[in-house]
Amino acid sequence: MEYYTVSTKYGTRIELQTEVKDKLSNLDVVLGNMFEDWDTDPQLVLEKEAEFYRGAPPQWLNFYCAERNHTPFVKRDIYTKITKLIQKKRKSNCSMSIINLFHQPGSGGTTLAMQVLWDLRKELRCARVNDSVSDSKAIAQQVIHLFNGAASQNQNTVLLLVDRETDTNEDLQFISDLQDNLTKKIKESNINANIPVVIILNCLRKKNKTGKEKLMLCTSLSKEEQDNFNAKLTEIAERHDRHKEFHGFNIMQRNFSQTYITETCEYLKPLKTKRRPRNAQMLSYLALINSYVPGSYLTETLCLEFVDKENHIPGRPTLEKQMGAFADLLVMYSTRPGETKYKDRCIRMAHPMIADKCLQLLTDAGVTLSDTTIKLLSNLCSQTIPPYLVKTIKHLLTKREKYLPNGEREETLHKFSNLIQDITEKEEKSMCVGVFKNAAKKLPQDPFIPQAFARFYYIKQTDYARAETWAKIAIKMEPNNSFIRDTLGQIYKNQLKNHNLEILSRKILQIGKQAFKAFEEEAEIAEKELDPKMQEDGVTHVSAVFNYRGLFGYIQVANTMFYKLKNINPEWSKVLRQETKSPSLISSENCKKYQSLLTSLRQRIEEKCNFFETFLIYSKPNIDKNEPQYIWTDTAKCYENYIKEEEQFSRSFAGLLSALSHITSVSDLEQITEQWREIYVNSQFDIDAQNYILANIMLSQKSANSEILRPVPELQNILQKLWGRENKNRSPEFYLLVLLLFWHDSAKKTGNTPDLKECVQYMCDSYERTYQKHLRSRYLVPLFFLGSGGGFQRLVHSSELHRSNPYHFSDVRNQIEITRLLTEEHENAEIESLQRIEGEIRNHKVFAFRGRNQIEVSPHNQASVYNKDLVSFYLGFTIRGPVAYNIRYVKKFAQFVDKHKEKIIQHVKKVDSIIDDLRPLIGTEQYSTIIAASTNEDKMRKLYSIISAGYEIKDKFYQSLSKNEKDLIQLWEREFQ
Secondary structure, three states: OOEEEEEEEEEOOOOOOOOHHOOOOOOOOOOOOOOOOOOOOHHHHHHHHHHHHHHOOOHHHHHHHHHOOOOOOOOOOOOHHHHHHHHHHHHHOOOOOEEEEEEOOOOOOOHHHHHHHHOOOOEEEEEEOOOOOOOOOHHHHHHHHHOOOOOOOHHOOEEEEEEEEEOOOOHHHHHHHHHHHHHHHHHOOHHHHHHHOOEEEEEEEEOOOOOOOOOOEEOOHHHHHHHHHHHHHHHHHHOOHHHHHHHHHHHHHHHOOOOHHEEEEEEEEOOOOOOOOOHHHHHHHHHHHHOOOOOOOEEEHHHHHHOOOOOOOOOOHHHHHHHHHHHHHHHEOOOOOOOOOOOOOOEEEEHHHHHHHHHHHHOOOOOOHOOOHHHHHHHHHHOOOOOOHHHHHHHHHHHHOOEOOOOOOOOOOOOHHHHHHHHHHHHHHHHHHHHHHHHHOOOOOHHHHHHHHHHHHHHHHOOOHHHHHHHHHHHHHHOOOOHHHHHHHHHHHHHHHHOOOOOOHHHHHHHHHHHHHHHHHHHHHHOEEEOOOOOOOOOEOOOOOOOOHHHHHHHHHHHHHHHHHEEEEEEHHHHHOOOOHHHHHHHOOOOHHHHHHHHHOOOOOOOHHHHHHHHHEEEHHHOEEOOHHHHHHHHHHHHHHOOOOOOOOOOHHHHOOOHOOOOHHHHHHHHHHHHHHHHHHHHOOOOHHHHHHHHHHHHHOOOOOOOOOOOHHHHHHHHHHHHOOOOOOOOHHHHHHHHHHOOOOOOOOOOOOOOOOHHHHHHHHHHHOOOOHHHHOEOOOOOEEOOOOOOOHHHHHHHHHHHHOOOOOOOOOOEEEEEHHHOOOOEEEEEOOEEEEEEEEEEEEEEEEEEEEEEEEEEHHHHHOOOOOEEEEEEEOOEEEEEEEEEEOOOOOHHHHHHHHHHHHOOOOOOOHHHHHHHHHOHHHHHHHHOOOHHHHHHHHHHHHHOOOOOOHHHEOOOOOOOHHHHHHHHHHHHOO
16 A cells, blocks of 8 residues: 655654545645655666656656755756745745746746755645646645645645646636635635645746746846756766757757757758658647647657558557657657656657747748648647647637737737737738638637637738628627627727728718627626626626626727717717707718617717726726726727716716826815715715715815815714615615724714624625626725824825825835735835724634724735734725735734743843834833833833733834844744744
């Protein structure tokens, strides 16, 4: 019976029970005793080492043998950064964290990541997600099994390697889903541990560096790395006679030299372009896929079926022999370390740079990319195409990579896959047509091929009729996918935009109507799509994000139609705004059949503009990414074109929230507030009362002493009346105002004072009804924070927080983007204008202390909530409710200060410096009393009598101790742990 071990948090080994290991089918676990009882064949070890240095992907056996033989792999400089970051994450208060490692193809990123796991297997429980697995729920459950190790006393942090192909939206969504499911499983399992549950090492291939990557392994060596590779070459040459064929290693040792690549491939010249032998054709197929899809492969079986097609006899020569001289540029490897030499083998080029060079030589000789692609589809894709090859073909033809446009801050997607772009640039555009047609025949059930084909027709060929045909084919294959439907609307939109239609109003309306219909159908399908976590019976398609492209496409079409019709006759602008019906114009232009469209257009546009106002102000794609500016611009322009509201005040609650971003004048804010007061006084609608209250709050952010500003109690009275009339089924905006004005401890309390516990729950329920479907998976923007002032000054609008400068924090002096500063990543961050709130964590929930009451608030990062403990945090408010930002556990601070009270009093020497650090918190009077004491011990006892009042000051005390008595505190910390 096999015996498996994993590490404990103390660095010892324990047995991993067979029943636990059997539950880890989706994980490749790096066992503590891996290969130790395996009778390794020295010849097999040499073969596996040679295989790796030729360019095969690394296997755990490679690391074991290198460690056992004291011949370790060369570690790139970034290795140290990664391991230090992992050790830092181990000490964090988050149950889960992630490290993103980007690596250029062929730079050794996967090898580096696996080296990290191998080296840390005796400290952490290291595992790699199996390549073919995409079930994030199953992976999350298995990570919990591995963390627990069958018993709570055996728990240890899991270091999980996720090695994805690219940083495309699909791969990013997988990581997001995995994090969500891990957080959910940790909560369901009721894990309360003093160590993190999992640290994810997320390995992503990325061709071009943009400068936004924190960790990226590139195809260039430092001086130290170069020296280490040179020394390694000497060692390898002593053990392997054929080391000159180790292209995978040699390319790195030569610092990714193009000269080496050219010399290595020189013998291929001259290349035949006609009647090429099958092994030469196979080389071109491998070069194509490895150049455009690094890491891809073909199986030995598939290659032999093609290369030996005419001589299919028993005992046929090996693939190496059949490939002849070309075999030198290939690597053939088994995916299973203990299997016989020729079982389960994969074939690929030795390095992506060699693949690039081979492809270049082929194209220089006249073998075009399109010809190679079409022949690959014809010769290797039989009736039943293996799944791995389907994935590679889809990547070749449809996978659009990200890039950073000049002068832009956000990355965007290329229009087409790299292969299609290169064929378009280097050959006739029509050659892409042949590629797509062949692919569509080979993959007749895949909607993404005809979708990409349709996009090619309308973007590159401006052939809108054929584009429409292929877009409809894609829709027919998957009618309930709104993203597939988007292409048809885009075709009509571009046809309307690019055709010279100035003289035909009827034609403009005809194409506009087609575009509106396509985008409305897309939007209807998007409304029916649900988050996978919310899936219900009858839902035929799920989507992690809400697809708003149909709504936005409608707005873009409306803008284009407005400008084109206005250019024909300015009277059209009045018709579109419904300022006039102008029957004579409509009749003269033969547009009567579009009367219903013209009548309903204004209202539909207003609805869509209102949607985007809340959508863009309440949320954004993620914490690091803002929506493209053109979405804001086009939406605002459409509202101006069709609605043309003349009043100079923000028209909605969300609009008022954004007022500070474009209104800087106090007088303008006062005018807006006065206008809303007049509306409120003469209105019976609660929404107008809400807007009036918010207008006052926004004005207070710019001018706390404005004569227009109404006092807080007066605004509270309005809310109390509304609460008394109806408190349960109101909008999230109403509950937001209640929380903002009644959270203060000094808030007025009467019989009608809202119950904030109820308010928080009602707000959450209201959000689920109103916005959850559309804002799912998006980052909810903090709208306000609780500040340290009084009255209105207790509220800090997020835009004002961004403007506040400088930021004050313990060990960082440079300015940091505020949303990042508010995360747990910056544990010692201090923001002067905000107040830290005291609270508690229990049952994986956060509760804020408010007097004697405890109110549940949402954690900004659920992974920071997994221990029962006292905490402090900044309190912000999103449209969903109150949120705890920058959660800081007290156990490291207050408990330490309490436990070591006598030691601190008796042994700390730099007492005056510590008291100076605490002066802003204890006040001048108490500071003077303490500093006047005759001895350090007396000073410390007086200080302790003051800091017993709350743990926030103990937090600051601990930080000052760490700064002034570093060695002493570190000694006691080790005892404390």
